[in-house]
Amino acid sequence: MEVNFENIKVIGFDADDTLWVNETYFRETEERFAELMEGYETKNKVDQELFKMEMKNLELYGYGIKGFVLSMIESALDLSNGKVSQETISEILNLGKRMISHPVELLDGVEEVLSQLVNKYRLIVLTKGDLLDQERKLERSGISKYFHHVEVLSDKKESNYSNLLEHLEVNVDEFLMIGNSLKSDVLPILNIGGSAVHVPFHTTWAHEMIADSEQMNDHLKLNKLEDILKYLQN
Incomplete structure (x- = not known):
């Protein structure tokens, strides 16, 4: 109709x-996040856990890049059992900053x-x-x-x-x-x-x-x- x-x-x-364009940049960042986490879990597992974390945090953070970055950091801590390096956390923060400043x-x-x-x-x-x-x-x-x-x-x-x-x-x-x-x-x-x-x-x-x-x-x-x-x- x-x-x-x-x-x-x-x-x-x-x-x-x-x-x-918006979602394309999220997908690209998810790919990079999975690469950062490859020493702890498979890409498929990382993607699944990140999405679960986003859904868990959605009511708290709402939609957008900042909430996405916080969910990546929390997922990194969970997936690594708290062993993720400071360098990796810094790189996750940089991923978010690049998304925010993207033309x-x-x-x-x-x-x-x-x-x-x-x-x-x-x-x-x-x-x-x-x-x-x-x-x-x-x-x-x-x-x-x-x-x-x-x-x-x-x-x-x-x-x-x-x-x-x-x-x-x-x-x-x-x-x-x-x-x-x-x-x-x-x-x-x-x-x-x-x-x-x-x-x-x-x-x-x-x-x-x-x-x-x-x-x-x-x-x-x-x-x-x-x-x-x-x-x-x-």
Whole structure:
């Protein structure tokens, strides 16, 4: 089923892996972390234990690079039974610093889409993660000028969206969310009566994956962001 775009006045964009590359850098860092831990466990075991640690710490640290780094350090201590070297801990910290300072790489077509929609719709960024890190990435991206509002949420559940739309005085039937995650960008919006467009990224964090039984068909799926112009400029 396709989305009815006639009533749309406000468009929300996810940031990571919708506007710019993000998950790729996490995967690269995970690879390096597994190499650092190869003297203690296999890569598969290191990956599994790191993910478990991230999930255990998610409620405490939230989403983002800083929580990821803390989970890597804690995993290193656990996997090594406390024997991991100071040099290795320092290298893990450096991995995180490199992630934070990495140049922002816009995905194809992002600025073209935003520049063509900004005068017709109210555009907002709705992302989750570390506030400072997300603000920094948006500033470095060069696309902040297109957005009327930026919101960094602690999570993207139905209540988060509902509260924000109420605060911004946006009617849910006039709102469209665009993002790469079915779990965070599509399903919660559909569940509160809004519209959503799914633009998959080639890499998805395991925490953002959903079972086939949870998927819904009443949203639009696009291969690339530029394709949204076919629907929003008619």
